[in-house]
Amino acid sequence: MDTNQYLEIFLEESEEHIENLNENLLQLEKNPEDSHIVDEIFRSAHTLKGMAATMGFENMTKLTHKMEDVFQEIRNNSLKVSSNLMDVLFKCMDALSSMIGKISQSGNDAYDIENLIRLLENSNSNEEIAVTNNSEESKVYVNKQVNLYERDIIEKAASQGYKTYSIEVIIDKNCVMKSARAFIVFNTLDNLGDIIDSTPSVEDIEDEKFDDRFTVHLISKQDKDVIKAKLTAISEINEINIEEILYSKEIKDSKNFENAANINNDDQIKHNKTNKSVRVDIERLDNLMNLVSELIIIKTRLEGLESNEKNPDTIATIEYLERITTNLHDAVMKVRMVPVERVFNRFPRMVRDLSRELNKKITLNMFGQDTEVDRTVIDEIGDPLVHLIRNSIDHGIETPELRMRKGKPETGTINLKAYHEGNNVIIEVSDDGSGINFEKVKNKAYEKGMLSDEEVNELSNEKLVKLLFEPGFSTSDKISDISGRGVGLDVVKNKIESLNGSIEVKTEVDKGTKFVIKLPLTLAIIQALLVMVGNEKYAFPLNSISEIVNKNKSEVHLVQGKEVVMYRGKVIPLIRLHNVLDVESNEDNDEFICVIIKKGDNLAACSVDELIGQQEIVIKPLGKYLSNVKVIAGATILGDGQVALIIDSNNLF
Amino acid sequence: MSMFVVTKLGSEEYGIEIDKVQSIEKITKITRVPKAPSFVKGVINLRGEIIPVISIRMLLKLDEVDFDDDTRIVIIKNNDIVIGIIVDNANEVVEINDESVDSIDVNSNLYKKESFIGRIGKVENRILMLFDIDKLTTQQEVKI
Numbered sequence: 158m159d160t161n162q163y164l165e166i167f168l169e170e171s172e173e174h175i176e177n178l179n180e181n182l183l184q185l186e187k188n189p190e191d192s193h194i195v196d197e198i199f200r201s202a203h204t205l206k207g208m209a210a211t212m213g214f215e216n217m218t219k220l221t222h223k224m225e226d227v228f229q230e231i232r233n234n235s236l237k238v239s240s241n242l243m244d245v246l247f248k249c250m251d252a253l254s255s256m257i258g259k260i261s262q263s264g265n266d267a268y269d270i271e272n273l274i275r276l277l278e279n280s281n282s283n284e285e286i287a288v289t290n291n292s293e294e295s296k297v298y299v300n301k302q303v304n305l306y307e308r309d310i311i312e313k314a315a316s317q318g319y320k321t322y323s324i325e326v327i328i329d330k331n332c333v334m335k336s337a338r339a340f341i342v343f344n345t346l347d348n349l350g351d352i353i354d355s356t357p358s359v360e361d362i363e364d365e366k367f368d369d370r371f372t373v374h375l376i377s378k379q380d381k382d383v384i385k386a387k388l389t390a391i392s393e394i395n396e397i398n399i400e401e402i403l404y405s406k407e408i409k410d411s412k413n414f415e416n417a418a419n420i421n422n423d424d425q426i427k428h429n430k431t432n433k434s435v436r437v438d439i440e441r442l443d444n445l446m447n448l449v450s451e452l453i454i455i456k457t458r459l460e461g462l463e464s465n466e467k468n469p470d471t472i473a474t475i476e477y478l479e480r481i482t483t484n485l486h487d488a489v490m491k492v493r494m495v496p497v498e499r500v501f502n503r504f505p506r507m508v509r510d511l512s513r514e515l516n517k518k519i520t521l522n523m524f525g526q527d528t529e530v531d532r533t534v535i536d537e538i539g540d541p542l543v544h545l546i547r548n549s550i551d552h553g554i555e556t557p558e559l560r561m562r563k564g565k566p567e568t569g570t571i572n573l574k575a576y577h578e579g580n581n582v583i584i585e586v587s588d589d590g591s592g593i594n595f596e597k598v599k600n601k602a603y604e605k606g607m608l609s610d611e612e613v614n615e616l617s618n619e620k621l622v623k624l625l626f627e628p629g630f631s632t633s634d635k636i637s638d639i640s641g642r643g644v645g646l647d648v649v650k651n652k653i654e655s656l657n658g659s660i661e662v663k664t665e666v667d668k669g670t671k672f673v674i675k676l677p678l679t680l681a682i683i684q685a686l687l688v689m690v691g692n693e694k695y696a697f698p699l700n701s702i703s704e705i706v707n708k709n710k711s712e713v714h715l716v717q718g719k720e721v722v723m724y725r726g727k728v729i730p731l732i733r734l735h736n737v738l739d740v741e742s743n744e745d746n747d748e749f750i751c752v753i754i755k756k757g758d759n760l761a762a763c764s765v766d767e768l769i770g771q772q773e774i775v776i777k778p779l780g781k782y783l784s785n786v787k788v789i790a791g792a793t794i795l796g797d798g799q800v801a802l803i804i805d806s807n808n809l810f
Numbered sequence: 811m812s813m814f815v816v817t818k819l820g821s822e823e824y825g826i827e828i829d830k831v832q833s834i835e836k837i838t839k840i841t842r843v844p845k846a847p848s849f850v851k852g853v854i855n856l857r858g859e860i861i862p863v864i865s866i867r868m869l870l871k872l873d874e875v876d877f878d879d880d881t882r883i884v885i886i887k888n889n890d891i892v893i894g895i896i897v898d899n900a901n902e903v904v905e906i907n908d909e910s911v912d913s914i915d916v917n918s919n920l921y922k923k924e925s926f927i928g929r930i931g932k933v934e935n936r937i938l939m940l941f942d943i944d945k946l947t948t949q950q951e952v953k954i
Contacts (some may be wrong), residue, residue: 781890799839
């Protein structure tokens, strides 16, 4: 079979399943007894195996098959979830990811899996011995699977002398009509008593949506052995495991657990829903976006003509067009939006691995995973966030002993939060670690010759924070695998600024550090303020503007040779835009217009000659050839076909 | 056998490989880009795309001339970099036999200032200086 045409789908879906598996494995590690999670994992692993086998990737099939065996044992409760086992499983996940990577690059899944398979097999055999000793425990587990409604029935049945059994039926692997066999089993059981529940559900069993085994709960007056004898009489049944469900107090304790499991289930449903979508090539979306951009440019042009137009019909039509294009723009934007979940998903795993590696105890809390951001931003924001979280784990969170000595809880916390604020998306990475040690920063900077003698004594903490973002700066004494090579924060800052965003740090000694990243919702179409400087038109992104004020010449003061103005009780630098842009200024009045621009908490005043107005503009890059021009973020085409350049206010001061 | 677009700077003739030429445009409004190198005249709006335009005269250290009706912007695409170069005239395509194309002697004083010329092509009794497109389109990155 020619499978090439399916390769892309295979790759995409595999990635999705691997992501899903990773996530669920993490959940499983936290709630090792939750059968829903195991089921979910089993499903993903099974699908993955099937897909790999269809595509003919043998190594991948082999590995997933072995993993499936392990999951099966976990599901049967014959294997206990331990962190060692989890390590092995996570290693397998890594192997799968790299196989996927290999397949997409070279089309084959060459990978040494022997080691992993041995590890997986070992984890199997160890536990097989343990099974017999653990039967007591498995009974409790069965109990926990029973939901409230069933419990009610079981309680009533018990009071009338009925017994409740959990019966696991394993059908021969070679059986051709599994559902028919299952049907016979159900029929037989129906004659013996009442079936109150089955996993998978009866519908799924009828549709053969099960592997080779299913479990039913039966209420019956019959003895265990009688039932067993009746069932074994059915052909092509390999094994029957019958356990009586004993109603004990433990069940009542498990109520909380049940709730937890339910919540999880809801998450699962939600998750599955988000996956139900149409796959569209990003290029097609980009194309659509370009067309909308063109439409907006034409619309702006029509609006320009409208002012000369006397015919009320024309005016009404143009206004209608405007409404439609705005809606269309919004709709296309929404299509391009993806939840930050896509980036966040990889962090729990990363935090887990790193904290084990460093022997630190860390909980990662994530908020607002469903916050949506433009696809282009999502692709770019991953690496900076990895840097920041690694930093927090390595430099921020202390070792458990040190935390105890400081009187903090042993387990450190990292919070990852995303939310919308106006036209921006804010992503916060905060930890409750040791905070930034300013003395250390100072000394390090001094050592590296970034500070002079005077500066060392004078610099405020805010200024020191800025040093952290300088290239080649790291306070870590020793270089570790995780961070400290001094290539961290400046890269983060550059990346974020290239996305027209900004980053700020708030830190307090022994309380923790918080990085706040602010990003524009979209990179393609923005609201901008058009201004004149000399004879040239420039655009300021509206989200970088704080206010527009008029200033008089007499209000300009000189501080160390630099012009400053007072703005709301603060002294802020005055940037003569015509100087920066090398234009002759036309204005020579005492009064001049200042656009107050902001970069994080910092403000600056920009003098401009004239304000034209607010407009929706489409950002076009200047292209690679001019990528070194710092003060210009891009260009836009105005309604009349003219080009206006967009000021990069982050690079103005 | 390769084809070249013949562009003129004064009386000198320059050739550009035809498969690197995207289009030839009449001069339009050029928007100056501040802080860009002086030979970058600015950017133009080419059917919705922003294209940087450079003065090839300035790059070759020739005197600049005013634009007239014959002035053209030749849009060159090399890999993913697109630029426009301003020439006095561009209205001819010639075919040159591969054996009539010589690489230039780098050490010769004759060509030193014009390092953007990669090869020399000969057609009948004309001499065509052939632009080194790779160099032309990466100039920015080398310079800074």
